[in-house]
Amino acid sequence: MSDDVITGASEVLMHFDLKLEDGSAADSTRVNNKPAKLVMGDGSLTDNFERCLLGLKEGDKKSFTLAPEDAFGMPNPDNIYHLERSRFELEEGVQEGMIIGFSQPDGSELPGIIRSVAGDSVTVDFNHPLAGQTVIFDVEILAVRNSPTVH
Known part of the structure; x- marks a missing residue:
């Protein structure tokens, strides 16, 4: 000790x-x-x-x-993005609440939480959970x- x-x-x-x-x-x-x-x-x-x-x-x-x-x-509204559904190539589809890693230019991964899916638009929140x-x-x-x- x-x-x-x-x-x-x-x-x-x-x-x-x-x-x-x-x-x-x-x-x-x-x-x-x-x-x-x-x-x-x-x-x-x-x-x-x-x-x-x-x-x-x-x-x-x-x-x-x-x-x-x-x-x-605090959550930053600038960390919320609206992306085209076509950018997601997931067999199970994109669902609210999923956490997905997005590759960054420097090779690191940034996790994003799917907040909503409406038509062809997916809202992704990159704020810390x-x-x-x-x-x-x-x-x-x-x-x-x-x-x-x-x-």
């Missing part, structure tokens, strides 16, 4: 549960019992989520409630590793 507390440069092994205000689960590392490993500042968590972890140490359990603007932001939601971030710190400081 270490006395290391989480700093801006720590490597952290933790379990987390992300819930919505109504208690419904949005994400959890406990489902597959695979703790999340992250290096603070590597971009895998937003600054606001990282700030919640600062000062915690191994064995700590804590719950944080984050407003939409501190969690995944939790945009606009207040989230509860429950964490259990399993291990903290701080690199030795070089003098």
Whole structure:
């Protein structure tokens, strides 16, 4: 057991549960019992989520409630697109609620949620699925590793 507390440069092994205000689960590392490993500042968590972890140490359990603007932001109307149905080559057809990955010019994939299908028009929402939601971030710190400081 270490006395290391989480700093801006720590490597952290933790379990987390992300819930919505109504208690419904949005994400959890406990489902597959695979703790999340992250290096603070590597971009895998937003600054606001990282700030919640600062000062915690191994064995700590804590719950944080984050407003939409501190969690995944507010939905941006510019991230909603109307596309031609012909652009979707899915055998099962396009249905409301589906999440589809769209290839970006840089080779990455951007997930979009199908919000509606009307005639030849498909409305796709590229906002984060939790945009606009207040989230509860429950964490259990399993291990903290701080690199030795070089003098």
